Amino acid sequence: MIPEPLNAEAPRRRGRFWLVTIAAILTLAATVSLGRWQLSRAAQKEALQASIDAEKQKPALDQAEFLALPQASDALHRPVRLRGLWLTPQTVYLDNRQMHGVPGFYVLTPFALEGTEQTVMIQRGWVQRNFVDRTKLGAVETPAGIVEVTGLIEPPPSHLLELGTSSTAAAPAPAPAASAPVQAPAAEGSSAIRQNLDLEAFRAETKLPLRTDVSLQQTGPASEGLQRDWPAPALGLERHYGYAFQWFGLSALVVILYVWFQFITPFRRSRRRARDERRL
Numbered sequence: 001m002i003p004e005p006l007n008a009e010a011p012r013r014r015g016r017f018w019l020v021t022i023a024a025i026l027t028l029a030a031t032v033s034l035g036r037w038q039l040s041r042a043a044q045k046e047a048l049q050a051s052i053d054a055e056k057q058k059p060a061l062d063q064a065e066f067l068a069l070p071q072a073s074d075a076l077h078r079p080v081r082l083r084g085l086w087l088t089p090q091t092v093y094l095d096n097r098q099m100h101g102v103p104g105f106y107v108l109t110p111f112a113l114e115g116t117e118q119t120v121m122i123q124r125g126w127v128q129r130n131f132v133d134r135t136k137l138g139a140v141e142t143p144a145g146i147v148e149v150t151g152l153i154e155p156p157p158s159h160l161l162e163l164g165t166s167s168t169a170a171a172p173a174p175a176p177a178a179s180a181p182v183q184a185p186a187a188e189g190s191s192a193i194r195q196n197l198d199l200e201a202f203r204a205e206t207k208l209p210l211r212t213d214v215s216l217q218q219t220g221p222a223s224e225g226l227q228r229d230w231p232a233p234a235l236g237l238e239r240h241y242g243y244a245f246q247w248f249g250l251s252a253l254v255v256i257l258y259v260w261f262q263f264i265t266p267f268r269r270s271r272r273r274a275r276d277e278r279r280l
Helices: 010-056 063-068 199-206 237-279
Strands: 079-086 092-099 102-113 121-130 146-154 215-219
Touching: 010 237, 063 079, 092 146, 121 146
Parallel strands: 121 215
Antiparallel strands: 079 102, 079 146, 092 102, 102 121, 146 215
């Protein structure tokens, strides 16, 4: 019952009461559902993180087991040991990568697998950028001969947003002498410093028998001038919990406003009106 005296406005107030009630119920149902959906998304991401952690704890695959995988992408995040040869001239430096908040490069080198015609791109580690000359690369030691590398099977290198169409970051070349013929510019993507690396395009560019379905993320302590404190995949758990908090907070606000304006305010108004009538 509406705590207002019955008068000519009573039917209108009653209709407004039920209209607001229905709107509040629908809004509450929507916000609670969205909050629960965000919590379910967070639970899915937590399950994915647990699956990734479980894969990392499995025994490392040897090279024969790695090559025998029907789909290497089915064994993502699992450790593996490979033997082969570094193809140093094809080393690529991915620009604008950070480690511990410091900008630098991810160093990637193709790795020719011993006894096969396959090559795998290995994310070897991170090196800090030279803040005076960004095209001056830090010293990276690359062992010669057959070596063994341990790492995690990972997707191809992630891409960052690019401004413009070129993925290179080559230093500007000096102007040619007047008598010298002008040479054609190098093919796009031929610089060692790049914003992103597409393995399909790199395979076509270098003519290497490069696998394009996966890469290897080298693990272990810092060595060869490289750090390997790889950041964990950004799954966005905090974002989902934050959105859920916002939706549930909005639900609580709807309930508070509904109770205040539908019950408390009319009750206070009726009491104030009753006091005024007694004074008269």
